[in-house]
Every structure is written in C-alpha cells, then in structure tokens.
Amino acid sequence: xxxxxxxxxxxxxxxxxxxxxxxxxxxxxxxxxxxxxxxxxxxxxxxxxxxxxxxxxxxxxxxxxxxxxxxxxxxxxxxxxxxxxxxxxxxxxxxxxxxxxxxxxxxxxxxxxxxxxxxxxxxxxxxxxxxxxxxxxx
Numbered sequence: 725x726x727x728x729x730x731x732x733x734x735x736x737x738x739x740x741x742x743x744x745x746x747x748x749x750x751x752x753x754x755x756x757x758x759x760x761x762x763x764x765x766x767x768x769x770x771x772x773x774x775x776x777x778x779x780x781x782x783x784x785x786x787x788x789x790x791x792x793x794x795x796x797x798x799x800x801x802x803x804x805x806x807x808x809x810x811x812x813x814x815x816x817x818x819x820x821x822x823x824x825x826x827x828x829x830x831x832x833x834x835x836x837x838x839x840x841x842x843x844x845x846x847x848x849x850x851x852x853x854x855x856x857x858x859x860x861x862x
Contacts, residue, residue: 758784762794769801774808777801796825800832812839 761780768777781798788794803818819836822829 758788762797765797765801769797769804774801774805778805792825796822796829796832798822799825800829800835803832803835807835807839812843815839816843 762784765777765780765784768774768780778798778801781794781801784791784794785798799818799822803815803822806812806815806818816836816839819832819839822832823836826832
C-alpha cells in the first residue's frame with residue numbers, strides 16, 4: 725500500500741513552475757476583465773443602452789461560447805430590443821431562449837410573463853406606455 729504524501733505537489737507536466745504561474749496569472753486577468761465587461765453590459769442593459777449591451781454580450785459569447793450566463797443575457801437584450809420595437813412575438817421567443825440557458829433568470833421570466841399576460845388580455849402590440857397610452861387603449 726502506498727503511503728499518502730504529507731504535502732501536495734504539482735503534477736509534472738514538463739512546464740517550469742514560473743511559466744505555469746505566469747499562465748495562471750494571465751487566466752485570472754482574463755477572467756477579471758470578462759467579469760468587468762459583463763458587469764458593464766448589465767449596466768448598459770439597466771440604463772436602456774441596448775445596442776451597446778448587445779455588442780458587449782456578443783463579444784463575451786464569442787470569447788466564451790460555453791458560458792450559458794452570457795448567452796442567456798444576450799437573448800434577454802435581444803428580447804428587449806424586439807419588445808421596444810413592438811415585436812412582441814419575437815421578444816417572447818428570445819425570452820424563452822434565455823430561459824433555456826438559465827431557467828432561474830428573473831429578468832427573462834418577468835419580461836416574458838408580462839408580455840404573455842398582455843397578449844392573453846388582448847392588448848395590441850406596442851399598446852402605448854404611460855398615461856397617454858392608457859387613455860387611448862379603450
């Protein structure tokens with residue numbers, strides 16, 4: 725039976741330790757930069773700068789295609805863009821796609837539920853917002 729080591733050791737992969745540390749440092753910097761750009765895209769989304777948020781999220785998806793969170797938010801932004809253009813059916817489809825990537829994403833779920841409730845009540849697409857829209861609805 726083999727005796728366990730008293731301290732962990734680095735696996736021998738043929739890479740000198742200094743190069744391995746450098747690679748890890750670059751990976752950490754890249755992750756930090758991605759996180760900052762993601763938070764910036766979320767701020768753009770929150771402030772209504774949809775084209776800027778969409779561009780940033782597209783770049784993040786291109787860099788990390790396996791990150792489901794980036795894809796979910798990209799579909800949310802696209803859904804918001806369809807919604808603001810009055811294309812409710814396309815917006816609902818985008819919100820469904822976002823929920824396919826992240827079923828717990830409240831932003832997509834709430835927006836989708838709001839739009840489907842409007843459709844079920846028979847409100848017209850792009851039914852006007854605010855007080856003036858309410859005056860002319862019926």
